[in-house]
Structure formats: C-alpha cells, structure tokens
Amino acid sequence: MERITVPGPEGTYQIPEGQEEAAVRRLAAFENAVQRLTDRQQELAARMEGLKAEGKKKTAQFRELFGEKLMIQNLIQLWDTYRAI
Numbered sequence: 001m002e003r004i005t006v007p008g009p010e011g012t013y014q015i016p017e018g019q020e021e022a023a024v025r026r027l028a029a030f031e032n033a034v035q036r037l038t039d040r041q042q043e044l045a046a047r048m049e050g051l052k053a054e055g056k057k058k059t060a061q062f063r064e065l066f067g068e069k070l071m072i073q074n075l076i077q078l079w080d081t082y083r084a085i
Helices: 020-053 060-082
Strands: none
Touching (some): 020 060
C-alpha cells in the first residue's frame, strides 16, 4: 500500500496537496471495514449465544464461530492500537 500521509513532528501527519480526495476515500474504506467487523462481532455473539442456549457449545459450528470471533477481535484490537485519540 502506498502511503498518502506524511509523518510530521510530534506525531502529526500532513496530506500532500492534491491527495485530499484519496486520503478521504482511504479513511472511509478503513472506517467501513471497522464498522463491518464490529457488526460481524455482534452477529457472531448472537449466534453463539443461541448455540449455547441449545447446549451446543462443543459443536464444530460453535468452534468455527468462536475462532472467527477471536480473529476479528484481534484485528480490531490491532487497529485500536494505532487509532488516534
């Protein structure tokens, strides 16, 4: 991925002239990805709760959902590490 932003002093960043639209598109894509993953986390939690209620915690389906949930959780935590506050 080619970097658009230019790191500056004290943790600041600048967008070179003419690159504003590309930076906005990339930020929107990132925000869309985070939102989609967050939504998926909620879907997985609901499905897993349903399986738990049915006593199916040991099934392959439950374990697949659990694995996906952990993978997404780790990815979101990684992104949170770099998100500006």
